[in-house]
Amino acid sequence: MAIDQQxxxxxxxxxxxxxxxxxxxxxxGGFVLTxxxxxxxxxxxxxxxxxxxxxxxVLAVVGDRATQEQYDVAKIAMGLDxxxxxxxxxxxxxxxxxxxxxSVSTGRPVIEDLSRFFPATFEMATLGILIGCAIGIPLxxxxxxxxxxxxxxxxxxxxxxxxxxPAFWLGLVGLALFYARLRWVGGPGRLDIFYDxxxxxxxxxxxxxxxxRGEIDIFWNAVSHIILPAAVLGFFSLAYIARMTRxxxxxxxxxxxxxxxxxxxxxxxxxxxxxAFNPIRVPLITVIGLSYAGLLEGSVMIETxxxxxxxxxxxxxxxxxxxxxxxxxxxxxxxxxxxxINKISDVLYRVLDPRAR
Amino acid sequence: xSTRDWLLADSPTSRLQANVGRAYRVFTALxxxxxxxxxxxxxxxxxxxxxxxxxxxxxxxxxxxLANRLMPPSAAHWMGTDELGxxxxxxxxxxxxxxxxxxxxxxxISAPLGLLIxxxxxxxxxxVDRILMGFTDIFLSxxxxxxxxxxxxxxxxxxxxAIIAIAITSWPAYARIARAETLTIRNAEYIQAVQLxxxxxxxxxxxxxxxxxxxxxxxxxxxxxxxxxxxxxxLGFIGxxxxxxxxxxxxxxxxxxxxxxxxxWVATMPGFAIIIVSLGFCFLGDGLRxxxxxxxxxxx
Numbered sequence: 212m213a214i215d216q217q218x219x220x221x222x223x224x225x226x227x228x229x230x231x232x233x234x235x236x237x238x239x240g241g242f243v244l245t246x247x248x249x250x251x252x253x254x255x256x257x258x259x260x261x262x263x264x265x266x267x268x269v270l271a272v273v274g275d276r277a278t279q280e281q282y283d284v285a286k287i288a289m290g291l292d293x294x295x296x297x298x299x300x301x302x303x304x305x306x307x308x309x310x311x312x313x314s315v316s317t318g319r320p321v322i323e324d325l326s327r328f329f330p331a332t333f334e335m336a337t338l339g340i341l342i343g344c345a346i347g348i349p350l351x352x353x354x355x356x357x358x359x360x361x362x363x364x365x366x367x368x369x370x371x372x373x374x375x376x377p378a379f380w381l382g383l384v385g386l387a388l389f390y391a392r393l394r395w396v397g398g399p400g401r402l403d404i405f406y407d408x409x410x411x412x413x414x415x416x417x418x419x420x421x422x423x424r425g426e427i428d429i430f431w432n433a434v435s436h437i438i439l440p441a442a443v444l445g446f447f448s449l450a451y452i453a454r455m456t457r458x459x460x461x462x463x464x465x466x467x468x469x470x471x472x473x474x475x476x477x478x479x480x481x482x483x484x485x486x487a488f489n490p491i492r493v494p495l496i497t498v499i500g501l502s503y504a505g506l507l508e509g510s511v512m513i514e515t516x517x518x519x520x521x522x523x524x525x526x527x528x529x530x531x532x533x534x535x536x537x538x539x540x541x542x543x544x545x546x547x548x549x550x551x552i553n554k555i556s557d558v559l560y561r562v563l564d565p566r567a568r
Numbered sequence: 569x570s571t572r573d574w575l576l577a578d579s580p581t582s583r584l585q586a587n588v589g590r591a592y593r594v595f596t597a598l599x600x601x602x603x604x605x606x607x608x609x610x611x612x613x614x615x616x617x618x619x620x621x622x623x624x625x626x627x628x629x630x631x632x633x634l635a636n637r638l639m640p641p642s643a644a645h646w647m648g649t650d651e652l653g654x655x656x657x658x659x660x661x662x663x664x665x666x667x668x669x670x671x672x673x674x675x676x677i678s679a680p681l682g683l684l685i686x687x688x689x690x691x692x693x694x695x696v697d698r699i700l701m702g703f704t705d706i707f708l709s710x711x712x713x714x715x716x717x718x719x720x721x722x723x724x725x726x727x728x729x730a731i732i733a734i735a736i737t738s739w740p741a742y743a744r745i746a747r748a749e750t751l752t753i754r755n756a757e758y759i760q761a762v763q764l765x766x767x768x769x770x771x772x773x774x775x776x777x778x779x780x781x782x783x784x785x786x787x788x789x790x791x792x793x794x795x796x797x798x799x800x801x802x803l804g805f806i807g808x809x810x811x812x813x814x815x816x817x818x819x820x821x822x823x824x825x826x827x828x829x830x831x832x833w834v835a836t837m838p839g840f841a842i843i844i845v846s847l848g849f850c851f852l853g854d855g856l857r858x859x860x861x862x863x864x865x866x867x868x
Contacts, residue, residue, distance in 0.1 A: 252706030257718065264722040371854075374794050375846030379805050380821055380839035383828050387836075391829040508711040512802055516825075526714075527806050530721050542718045549711045 246554055251303070253546045257539045258302050263295075306543065312536035316529060321540035324525060329544070330415025331401060332514065332521030336506040338441035343448030343506075344499060350449070351456025355464060356483050366453055373450020378509050382443050382516035389439055397436035399518040406432050440517045447509055448502040455498045456491070463487040493564040500556025504549045511545075597859040604855020610848025618664045627655035629662035629815045638831045648833040650823065656834065659815035660841045666816045667845060670731055670800045675789050677735035682742025683781060687773050689743070690750025701747065707740040716799055720808045727816070730809040734799050738792060745788055749781045783860045791853035794846035801842050817842050 269286045270277075277285070290298055305311070311321035354366040389395045397403060401417055406429050410420045418437065421430040463469060464487050472486050473479075511523030518524065522541050529537035576593070580586040598604045617624060633653035641648040647656035689700040707715075719733035753759065754777075762776055803809035804818025812819060817838040824835025 248702070249706055249709055252703075253710060256706075256710070256715070260718050260722045264719070371847060371850045372843070374850055375798075375843050377798050377801050377805070377818070377821070377839060377842050379802065380835070380842065383821065383825060383835050384832075384839070387828045387832045504711070508713050511713065511717070512805070515806065526717065530717060531807060533721070535721065538718055538721045542714050545714050546710050549714075550709050553709055 242554070242558065246550070249550050249554075250547065253543065253550065254303055254306060255299070257543050257546075258299050260542075261535055261539045262291075262298060262302075311540035311543070314529065314537040314540075315534045316532045316537065321536050324537065325522060325540055325544050327415070328520060328522050328525045330412075331417075331519060332507065332510050332523060334416040334418060335437060335441050335513070335519060335521065336444065336503065336510055338437060339444030339506050339510075340448055340499065340503045342442055342445030343452050343502060346445070347449035347452030348456050348495070351453040352460055352483060352488060354453065354457040355460030355487075356479075358461065363457075366457065370450045370454035370457075373447050373454075377512075378443065378447060379512040379516050381446065382440065382513050385439050385443055386516070396439045397432065399516075401433060401436055401520065402429065403432055403436075440513050440519060444506050444509055444513055448499075448506055451502050451505070452495075452498060456495065459491040459494055460487055463490055493560060496563065497556045497560045500552050500559070504552040507545055507548055507552075594859055598855050601855045601858065603851045604858075607848045607851025607853075607855060610844060611852055614664055614668060614845055614848065617661055618668045621661050621665055625655075625658035625661040627658040629659050630654065630813045638827065638834070640831070641833055641837075647837040648831070650820070650834050651827065656820070656837050659820060660817065660838055663815040663817045663820065663838065663841065664845075666727070666810055666814060667797060667800070667842075670727070670734070671793050671796055673731045674735045674738060674796050674800075675793070677731070678739040679742050679785055679789050681735070682739035682744075683746045683778060683785060684773075685739070686743035686746025686748075687750045687777050687781065690747040691754060691769065691773055691777060693754075697747075700743070704740040704743045707737070708744070712737045712795075713799055713802060716803065717806070717808065720803060725808040725811060727810040727814065730800060730803045733803075734796055737799075738796065741792070742785060742788065745784050746778075746781045749784060750777050753777060753780055787853060787857045787860055790849055790856055793849035793853070797842060797846050797849070 269282055269289060269291060286292060290301055293301075309322050311325070313319070314321050314324055317324055350366050350369070354363045357363055386398070390398045400407075410417060410424055410426060410429055413420050413423055417433040418430065421427075421433055460483075464483075466487075469482060469486055472482050477486070507522075510519075510521060511526055513519065514521045514523035515527045522545060526538060526541040526545075528534075529541065574585065575589045577585065577589065580589055598608065631654065633649070635653065636645075636649050637651055637653040639645055639649045639653075645655050645657065647660065650656055650659070685700055685704065689697040689704075715737045716730075716733040719736055720729050723729035723732065759772065759776060762772055767776075800809055801816075801818030801821070804816045805822040807819075807822060810816030810819050812823070820838040821835045824831070824833075824838075827834045
């Protein structure tokens, strides 16, 4: 769920779409240009969603009980008396100066809300991808090394489950089992209530902040709360990473240099981890990058389930309150991070792999 | 001559025989792969369940029975009952109709749309191609679920808008495939023959290009169905998709969220339905790819 189906199937190479544009201009300036154009596309889409689709965006802001006077004031304040292209230009200008409008539900500027909520999402997604790599890569390598064995089949099923299990469902079941029944982990939220607000935010990431303050108790409490949502997120990246690692490894293991190494009598462990694994590190970076970007998306569902005060939770709360500025702001930020991670892993691939240069 | 010989004839005597024979070959190849048989069986069961829901479901999907609320799974209620005493098994059965509707409509909207855009871009090339594909690439580089959420937020909650939002976010992948296929057949001799015979671009694209894209399209659509089901369930879970009392699986999980700690079955049972159906589409899609697209065989 967390990972886009587009990258789930092997036929289009990871990031093929963006790589195609990037290849058009292979200079650094070209990279910035494509990045800029993609952002502009994202802005066009959010603008379209926010201003064009709603039959009356003013009504969406003032509510249907507003008087005609309030309505007119709001309309001019929102710049809706201007032609559409002028509105778009001023929208782009606002976004680039960091003005995403006010959130109706929190009463604060959206950009302020987002910067407050982002560290929680970042913390969870990062832990998730670490779990995904730490388990997914060895699983994929093992599956490829023992192709056709029952272990390979089991790993294949785990991989397919990654595309068929709803993330929010897995989160709920995890809560019921590991929190309510077994008491192994902390419940929803980032900390137990009596620890809440004791650590002053420095980075906004509780794991780091509590260590900076030397509050070991709070650190362990935070660990017990973050481990379950991060593991659920990690499962989805693990499924994808294992599947891709296996497919890359199979390619390598069928190469002649691997056969040569085996004939020479190189131990199997060395053949697998040095001869076969070393060349796939570069494409794996792209896969991990894509998967990381996917986790930011997947965290929307997970955060809702775990009452995790991150961007995803902010987005769903705003959705239910029809708080369009907040919805579009969060969409924009998640979309932008998604694009940037995609492009960076793409560029890294081209820098690290001499054949792609 | 037996039916089987007629189906597998090397030199079919009619177009019908050729088509049916090809379908038969695909079918037998699929039957050799146990996982795709399983996938096909799951989809078949889904279709039958949706078609015969009124006869399969022991209770109504919306009938309340407050005396029997939150009962654990038992012989009378195979999957237990929810907070209004409704039989969860019956609701899951009725819900299959909703899931099937969503999946079919999304496929019917997004696949032809992507097909057309991709075929036009590939056939005409040049600026048309660059603009259409630039647009496609931008859509492809954005997160699907977030985009669908934002679209539903603007359109308003509801199952129809959820279908539209999912379709809007899933056409670009099809456009890419259709374009790639079109590029490989654009310069084929039979295309030139049709052009010489005076066939215009519309006739060429619709009658001679699009039919050749169908097999790769079928593979892709089947593989994507799991993602569509998950997105639809996600929208339902957040409360933006199907609205209560509709027995949509995602919305049912969302209702059961409140009781997850004590009455686990309310949220858990519909989840199994989602997983099984999604897995079915994955298995079938994988099998179809191996059969219809020999290039990628053995990769996964």
